[in-house]
Amino acid sequence: MIERKQLGIAVIGSGRIGTLRSRLAAEHPAVRFIAVSDLVEANAQKLAKAVGASVASTDNRAIIAHPEVNAVIVSTSEGEHLDAVLAAIELGKPVLVEKPIALTTADADRIIAASTKAGVEVRVGYSRRYKDRYLLAKEQIVQGRIGRVIGAAMRVYNSRSQALAMLGRNPHATPVVDALTYYVDLANWLLDTGSPVEVYARGQKGVLKAAGHDVDDVSWAILSYSNGAVVNLGVCYALPEKYPSLGHAARVEILGSEGVMILDDDHTDQIMYSEKGVPHVYLPDHNVNMVFMGSGTPGDWALGDFWGPIANETRAWLDHLATGKKCVLATPQEARANLETTLAIELAADTGRQVKLPLSA
Ligand SMILES: NC(=O)c1ccc[n+]([C@@H]2O[C@H](COP(=O)([O-])OP(=O)(O)OC[C@H]3O[C@@H](n4cnc5c(N)ncnc54)[C@H](O)[C@@H]3O)[C@@H](O)[C@H]2O)c1
Incomplete structure (x- = not known):
């Protein structure tokens, strides 16, 4: 007999990603119960109705403590993860929290300390790991097919509409801390045997600053790793509003001692033009005529399902909880390293100086 644990899931934060996670959880065969909460009551009520959740509330703690709940998804905005994560750990309930784990390393450390002390598993949603091409890349590295990873170049572009949505939600959710973090995570995950020890970076302000946010439009960084690898990371979230990508337009190149992988993730191979317009998977009021299909960062709707x-990632985490099967969602220690690296990149760009890791407190 295969043992399958039944799951009751609390979703804290009923916004865009909380809604997606809830819909996916509601369809998972191990999930028997869903409770949702949000600061804004209407958001929680709307989501509860959409997924048939049994309880909706503005009281995060009451939802986390509900006796039917045995695992918690924290999908609140970037600066609001900590309290809900700590509350779940206190009650011994495993957590999936969205990236970035927190906005300060001190908050990330509190999560790591609490989860280690209580022996409660926390995972962080770095969903690029679960895009097929990056899973396949990891597999090639695990199989040793490109030898030792000696360097990488990764860059991600997006339209300014998405940058403005992120910065509107939280002014500290900058393109580096909130978006480049996925590629810092990929670099750290794929390199595996080393960690960043030194950062150089430069940035350029303009479009986002004119819109009221004192952050760079373009950031380029060079990272040296403890094993000698050198990695070039870049982000521009200020492409024109109607640029055809509806999420990350990326390119990832991984250089090994015995091979190389070039992952073209721009989606320029899937183009559609529509006089009727195409909606954005993430920004409700955004509509474009020309679209790179499949470029929605979280994924896309097709024939009633989300792919x-x-x-x-959500399915892998739920499978992991229900069956004990291994999953590769980021650990809080990995997420903390990603956060620290993105903060170092911003510091290096702001000061124009080399920054050593770990950052001093
Ligand atoms: N993995 C991905 O593809 C992906 C994509 C986008 C965003 N994200 C991450 O998901 C998280 C949420 O982003 P989003 O786009 O869903 O934002 P959103 O603004 O759509 O939703 C956030 C929700 O949290 C609620 N909220 C804020 N503080 C709260 C609190 N203290 N308690 C309860 N509810 C609270 C807000 O009212 C809102 O409904 C962020 O950490 C973001 O970086 C991940």
């Missing part, structure tokens, strides 16, 4: 990284 792509967030779907794969």
Whole structure:
């Protein structure tokens, strides 16, 4: 007999990603119960109705403590993860929290300390890991097919509409801390045997600053790793509003001692033009005529189901809880390293100076 644990899931934060996670959880065969909460009552009520959740509230703690709940998804905005994560750990309930784990390393440390002390598993939603091409890349590295990873180049572009939505939610959710973090995570995960020890970076302000946010439009960084690898990371979240990508347009190149992988993730191979317009998977009021299909960062809707990284990742986490099967969602220690590296990149760009890791407190 295969043992399968039944799951009752609390979703804290009923916004865009909380809604997606809830819909995916509601369809998972191990999930028997869903409770949702949000600061804004209407958001929680709307989501509860959409997924048939049994309880909706503005009281996060009451939802986490509900006796039917045995695992918690924290999908609140970037600066609001900590309290709900700590509350779940206190009650011994495993957590999936969205990236970035927190906005300060001190908050990330509190999560790590609490989860280690209580022996409660926390995972962080770095959903790029669950995009097929990056899973396949990891597999090649695990199989040793490109030898030792000696360097990488990764860059991600997006339209300014998405940057403005992120910065509107939280001014500290900058393109580096909130978006480049996925590629810092990929670099750290794929390199595996080393960690960043030194960062150089430069940035350029303009479009986002004119819109009221004192952050760089373009950031380029060079990272040296403890094992000698050198990695070039870049982000521009200020492409024109109607640029055809509806999420990350990326390119990832991984250089090994015995091979190389070039992952073209721009989606320029899937183009559609529509006079009727195409909606954005993430920004409700955004509509474009020309679209790179499949470029929605979390994934895309097709024939009534959601497909792509967030779907794969949510299912992998639920499978892991229900059956004990291994999953590769980021650990809080990995997420903390990603956060620290993105903060170092911003510091290096702001000061124009080399920054050593770990950052001093
Ligand atoms: N993996 C991905 O593809 C992906 C994509 C986008 C965003 N994200 C991450 O998901 C998280 C949420 O982003 P989003 O786009 O869903 O934002 P959103 O603004 O759509 O939703 C956030 C929700 O949290 C609620 N909220 C804020 N503080 C709260 C609190 N203290 N208690 C309860 N509810 C609270 C807000 O009212 C809102 O409904 C962020 O950490 C973001 O970085 C991940």
